[in-house]
Amino acid sequence: MNTNEQTIIVWFRSDLRIEDNPALFEAAKEGRIIPVFIWSPEEEDMSPGAATRWWLHQSIKSLTESLEKLGTTLVLRTGESIKNLEKLAKDTGAKGVYWNRRYEPMIRRRDDEIACQLRQAGLTVKTFKASLLAEPEEIENKSGLPFKVFTPFWKHCLKKLNASTPLPAPQKVEPPKVSLRTTELSELNLEPEQDWGHSMNEVWTPGERGAASALELFINDSFNDYAKIRNFPNTKGTSRLSPHLRFGEISPRQIKHSLEQSGHAHWKESHYLSEIGWREFGYHLLYHFPHTVREPLRPQFNRFPWKENSPQLRSWQKGQTGYPLVDAGMRELWATGWMHNRVRMVVASFLVKHLLIHWRHGADWFWDTLVDADLASNTQGWQWTAGSGADAAPYFRIFNPTTQAIKFDPEGDYIRKWVPELRHMSAPDIFEPSKVDRGQNYPNPIVDHSDARDRALKAYEKTKA
Ligand SMILES: Cc1cc2nc3c(=O)[nH]c(=O)nc-3n(C[C@H](O)[C@H](O)[C@H](O)COP(=O)(O)OP(=O)(O)OC[C@H]3O[C@@H](n4cnc5c(N)ncnc54)[C@H](O)[C@@H]3O)c2cc1C
Incomplete structure (x- = not known):
């Protein structure tokens, strides 16, 4: 530790680790540390969805344990970030606040304002790439x-x-001299009300x-x-x-x-x-291009004739489209908070091209149900699929969910795993909506593939007008 010991607040955000954490590493060289996490969902570009809240709960628990082993306690707070940071600095006599940078548009603006306010108050602010x-x-x-x-x-x-x-974790961290009030993790209400966490617990170790x-x-x-x-x-x-x-x-x-x-x-x-x-x-x-979170990167897609169709959107969300690969993916997502990338591309294409439902509806559903929901990757994934983003899949390339299943789930194992109504079926009939056995209440296809394809290609013409 430095002999001119200082107290530094380390503001944890989307960097819930002690190894290769530049803000923590640099702060530990200065002296005493106050690690803090502030739950302020209203400051985010999009308030975190249910699945990421579940993950966050587990991740904060794990970070708390790691920091305890280093000799300090994670302080949890809720409410406005700037107010919490200013108060913590005042209560502890901290000389600086360090954090690792984030890149979402609203967060960047907020962080710039916070840095400015803290500096005006005489604190040292350092931010890092992590x-x-x-x-x-x-x-x-x-x-x-x-x-x-x-x-x-x-x-x-x-x-x-x-x-x-990568930077090592600090060997030991000196806690602040004063003891600090911390909000209980349970008070953040991050865990879902329904018994959803149970199935996720079996799959993940946050x-x-x-x-x-x-x-x-x-x-x-x-x-x-x-x-x-x-x-x-x-x-x-x-x-x-x-x-x-x-x-x-x-x-x-x-x-x-x-x-x-x-x-x-x-x-x-x-x-x-x-x-x-x-x-x-x-x-x-x-x-x-921060506007792309809600708007197409390629402006001609503003002319695209999207359709509002709540019943079909609901069928897609619940994995009840009658297309086995699409339904398997959507049910895997609901059960585990994750879906394989190939299947993400197929289900996303089905929503925007077969159903002509705006990609924003798909992005919102993913936002709520994915444990990895991330503003950059989710926006990019949806804009790419819709054909409206950078380096996007051409709109006229329309995935056929049946041939995608034949190619990437050749034995039908993935479908059988997630669609129990089809467990008794084998390849190739299990792939083809017109051949699957509906005796077990498996739904009829909500659209016909070739009609939907023709309709999508016609809709695409509007972007060229
Ligand atoms: C419509 C759609 C929405 C998506 N939404 C998200 C999202 O919210 N969060 C998210 O992390 N990924 C998203 N992806 C990208 C990708 O599906 C996941 O990153 C990947 O499936 C994660 O699994 P993995 O860790 O096993 O990936 P791996 O194949 O092991 O890849 C390693 C890492 O590379 C990154 N990565 C891989 N593929 C992509 C990709 N296509 N785009 C960006 N990063 C990628 C991820 O961080 C991933 O963990 C989306 C893709 C689509 C098509």
């Missing part, structure tokens, strides 16, 4: 503009990727240790075959790190470093690292 490999404003094309196409963006990022290694084991398992078992198996929803072919990344229980730098250390020769060019790159790209787009 959740991305490259800061969005550091990456620009030759004309000095943001990238709108992934491949050149990622090539550019790879060139800039430096050899920095927290920094859960993240580290998921990464280790993935590197040992699946990294080598990732490019081959990542599209098959019934395999454990992907890392399932998305909720851990969402809450900052692991950093992209830790992932990059572990790949590097794993001895795999082509880790840098690997398909896996490029998926981490898609996450970076989402943040790049969100930073430079």
